[in-house]
Amino acid sequence: MVDDRKLDVLRAIVEDYVATEEPVGSKALVERHGLGVSPATVRNDMAALEDEGYIHQPHTSAGRVPTDKGYRLFVDKLATLKPMSAAERRAISTLLDGAVDLDDVVQKSVRLLSQLTRQVAIVQYPTLSRSTVRHIELVSLTPTRVMLILILSTGRVEQRLVDLEQPIADTDLAELRVAVNQASAGVQIAAAAAALGDLPDAVRPHQADWARTITGVLTEAMSDHRSDERVAVGGTANLARYGDFDTAVRPLLEALEEHVVLLKLLGESGTDALTVRIGHEGPYSELAATSVVATGYGPQEHHLGSLGVVGPTRMDYPGSMAAVRAVARYVSRILDEGNQ
Amino acid sequence: MVDDRKLDVLRAIVEDYVATEEPVGSKALVERHGLGVSPATVRNDMAALEDEGYIHQPHTSAGRVPTDKGYRLFVDKLATLKPMSAAERRAISTLLDGAVDLDDVVQKSVRLLSQLTRQVAIVQYPTLSRSTVRHIELVSLTPTRVMLILILSTGRVEQRLVDLEQPIADTDLAELRVAVNQASAGVQIAAAAAALGDLPDAVRPHQADWARTITGVLTEAMSDHRSDERVAVGGTANLARYGDFDTAVRPLLEALEEHVVLLKLLGESGTDALTVRIGHEGPYSELAATSVVATGYGPQEHHLGSLGVVGPTRMDYPGSMAAVRAVARYVSRILDEGNQ
DNA sequence: TTCTGGCACTCCGGGAATCCGAGTGCCAAC
């Protein structure tokens, strides 16, 4: 019931509508795309497509507009990822290769993604939970005050101030430093938190109190998933190209303020597959007019976070999907290098 | 020529216009504010005010709208800072006191400021240049790879990876660590960069090469003002309340993407005074319809950065000024505490 | 069957015409 030509018609409708932002009629369709049939034929197909819910007519005597279901079919069956141009590939590699640290990578990715797709880009900071402890440093600021620095394999650095009840000698601190690192270096963060719990019993008795306080703060820092919720957003200015302000721009602007909402949009599914969420398929009814193209990233199978773009349902899916995937691959590679 | 009653009239016009977003006429004016004179009298005053350029008539037979010059007079002569309510004070202190590190302070400030003023808030990260070195840590990852961690008095942590030509022994690294810290701990960052330059000559001859590479990267990190250019932005959703999308929202959205532009808007003057830049007074002609209320912050006289809000020229200046000043004071205090 | 040309019909979008009323400027009187 959905034969090849109907699919061609649907594809043409989607492409034209995305390009022009106006309902597309049968005549314009056959002119722009060489469909080799007459407008009347196309009209019949359109009527069928409408019956099946793939396209929709704003009102009698207007052209057709794809429905969410229509976009879905387009994305699933009809879209072929638009290959990146050489210039775009070069832009990605030169920009991201020049990043000096983790923050830099994230921020440059956001910028890149928004410029490539001319849409709003979102990049989640790499999660702590999968990373391993690279090093823990204890710095004595005053005899009773120690700064803990936790360096993770992803390049993230967490710092915490600790006030001790009893002043600590440098030698004790040095021993604790060794002990802490032996217990946790190279270990996945979740395991490290557990391993540190046993530490107070393993050190010399007079160091137990200090060890307790320090490991307490460390495990807290490790299990503190606050940084998991961090996201970077860019390309907001692209919202200006949206048509309808109240239904499209305002809710999205509000969503962009709520990082939790953004994370949900990106889909914390944990899978690294490229996913497209179209309009009402998403979790928020206010955002029924926006789509999300997202994917996870991370070296090999290690999912460290997600990134993607959000935009109107009427968006360039093939282009966005290609850009999202390309950036995710690059980011994954860079994180892998920094990790080795 | 600008007597007291005319000033009253101007104030009333500004207040009404800010509240209603509509040109205000003589009759509505005397009704809303108990001016004790007749509309006709007010009309005369209005005509005079218009002659002097403080207000403007969009077209004959419309009400009056303040000009930039009018707002300027209002801000300079007529505005009294709207005191913060007890609830607002409490919101500020509880939120900011709960901040755990520098990033957290900045992000919470932005959020706070945008919620208090219902406008777009901008907070510059504290500059490195005024801060002192608290500690430098050298962590050996592999024999030829060292991670440098630079901890500053503001709480900022910078990290750099260094590849050495020759493998380094732990003992050598420990000696260098001591040397580096002796040379720079407690010293202002600019001076520290200079002091580190002499270090290679001061260490044992066989350590000179390592010292050179390490201090090179360190001084580079110290003089790298990239982080000076970092700003946090929040409350973009408030743009939705703007009237005219194309003249007001779009240019501002674009400006918000360019952090350099934002910094210029905040005014890097280096002074800590509360400044108000109204419409065309600012450096960008595209932003002729937006005003900036900004101030520096930092403990005592030490200017560490700026923060403020941007919004339409038609904004609540007294409220915004009060909120900006209050938040700046709190941030300054918190940074001071973290510093002690 | 499937496609095509023809035809009557629908209805949105935009331009012209119209109306309403808030607001003004001016003037004479207080």
Added chain:
DNA sequence: GTTGGCACTCGGATTCCCGGAGTGCCAGAA
């Protein structure tokens, strides 16, 4: 210097109207 009265202006909203793009349906051709 202030006030009430009054004629005038002009933008914004409303209504009306029309063209044209687009449709659905049907009968005939391939």
